[in-house]
Amino acid sequence: MYYIVHMTFGEYIREHREALKAEDRRFSVRQVAQRIGVEPAYLSKIERGDVAPPSEAKIRALADELNEDADMLLAMAGKVSSDLQEIIRKRPQLFADLIRQLKTMPDNSILRIARDVRDGDW
Amino acid sequence: MYYIVHMTFGEYIREHREALKAEDRRFSVRQVAQRIGVEPAYLSKIERGDVAPPSEAKIRALADELNEDADMLLAMAGKVSSDLQEIIRKRPQLFADLIRQLKTMPDNSILRIARDVRDGDW
DNA sequence: TGTCATGTGTACTATATAGTACACAATTTA
DNA sequence: TAAATTGTGTACTATATAGTACACATGACA
Numbered sequence: 452m453y454y455i456v457h458m459t460f461g462e463y464i465r466e467h468r469e470a471l472k473a474e475d476r477r478f479s480v481r482q483v484a485q486r487i488g489v490e491p492a493y494l495s496k497i498e499r500g501d502v503a504p505p506s507e508a509k510i511r512a513l514a515d516e517l518n519e520d521a522d523m524l525l526a527m528a529g530k531v532s533s534d535l536q537e538i539i540r541k542r543p544q545l546f547a548d549l550i551r552q553l554k555t556m557p558d559n560s561i562l563r564i565a566r567d568v569r570d571g572d573w
Numbered sequence: 574m575y576y577i578v579h580m581t582f583g584e585y586i587r588e589h590r591e592a593l594k595a596e597d598r599r600f601s602v603r604q605v606a607q608r609i610g611v612e613p614a615y616l617s618k619i620e621r622g623d624v625a626p627p628s629e630a631k632i633r634a635l636a637d638e639l640n641e642d643a644d645m646l647l648a649m650a651g652k653v654s655s656d657l658q659e660i661i662r663k664r665p666q667l668f669a670d671l672i673r674q675l676k677t678m679p680d681n682s683i684l685r686i687a688r689d690v691r692d693g694d695w
Numbered sequence: 696t697g698t699c700a701t702g703t704g705t706a707c708t709a710t711a712t713a714g715t716a717c718a719c720a721a722t723t724t725a
Numbered sequence: 726t727a728a729a730t731t732g733t734g735t736a737c738t739a740t741a742t743a744g745t746a747c748a749c750a751t752g753a754c755a
Contacts, residue, residue, distance in 0.1 A: 476730095479730080479731065479732085480731075480732060480733090481730075481731060481732075482730095482731095489713095489714075489715090490714080490715055490716075491731085491732075491733085492715085492716085492717090492732085492733060492734080492735095493713090493714065493715075495732055495733055495734095496733080496734095499733085501733095502713085502714085503711090503712075503713085505713070505714080506712085506713060506714085509713090509714095520665075520666060522665040522666055522669040523665050523666060525665065526661070526662040526663075526665035529662070530662075531653065531658045531661050531662060531665075532669065534673075535661065535668075535669060535672050535673070536653045538672055538673070538675070538676050539648070539653050539657065539672070540648040540651065540652075540653060541648075542680065542683070543642075543644040543645050543647065543648035543653075544642060544644055544645060545680055545683045545684060545687070546657075546672070546675075546683070547644040547654065547657055548687045549675075549683055549686060549687040549690070550657050550660055550661070550668070551656075551657070551660070552687050552690045552691055553660075553668075553671075553690060554660045556690065558664065558667060560690075561664070561667045561668070561671055562667060564671060564686060564690075565667070565670045565671040565674050568671070568674045568675060568678065568682075568686075569674055601700080601701065601702085602701075602702060602703090603700075603701060603702075604700095604701095611743095611744075611745090612744080612745055612746075613701085613702075613703085614702085614703060614704080614705095614745085614746085614747090615743090615744065615745075617702055617703055617704095618703080618704095621703085623703090623704095624743085624744085625741090625742075625743085627743070627744080628742085628743060628744085631743090631744095696754105696755100697754105697755100698753105698754090698755095699752105699753085699754085699755100700751105700752085700753075700754095701750105701751080701752075701753090702749105702750095702751085702752100703748100703749090703750095703751105704747105704748085704749085704750105705746105705747090705748085705749105706745105706746085706747090706748105707744105707745080707746080707747105708743100708744085708745075708746100709742100709743090709744085709745100710741105710742080710743090710744105711740105711741080711742070711743100712739100712740080712741070712742090713738100713739090713740090713741100714737105714738085714739085714740105715736105715737080715738075715739100716735105716736085716737080716738100717734105717735090717736090717737105718733100718734085718735085718736105719732105719733090719734085720731100720732095720733095720734105721730105721731080721732085721733105722729105722730080722731070722732095723728100723729080723730070723731080724727105724728085724729075724730085725726100725727090725728080725729090
């Protein structure tokens, strides 16, 4: 198993939808499009990169449908979840400082902070 | 000294620009507008809330001009700095988790984490 | 008192965002 | 083999974003 890293939003969606489709016919472009509430032609164009990724709401529906992480799909689409933005906007200086501090920290440091906060080690 | 909390972006800008203008005539709507690179009528409308706050770039220029914190002004404008968004988008799951954990934490916990990270206590 | 600067009303404008609607050829399925 | 389903090309559309351009009345000032 290998990972393709350099992948657009559309390519990623197509790949994962096709994988599900191989096991279940309900994952055709048309049927997925209907379930997430867009026109089939639009989803087709999104997957081929013919148009920009859709709105946050549609990306969330897609994440749900394909069992993918919404924050990751949003990131691939060049977006940041609106609930995170709201959290930051309520205390902009505190969060701006912290996030810029963490910019260059390794993954496991960030992971550890999140764990410590969750476990109440504060 | 007291703080006015319920204030729109435009009201805040007007108040602080007017304060500077009281000491220095170069802080008129027209002159500030020229220095940040917009039409005077546009800045006037922004300050009165007649139009939405301007782009991130103009808000930064305004922050510079009025000696205000750009992250705070952006937050008042309903935005999050694009450099922070980029940091989050590079590791969406790590940052999403951490930020949601911190949502309900008091200011000084967040402050302390930022300080600890800066001081290398990790 | 004339001119210079000031703030603002009105009327546009260009580009981006987020899609829809329909037709059609190819493939699948019953 | 007829009917249904599929993916996609073409042509639009509505709303938001981010402003400009100009005119005008008012007030400051030299």
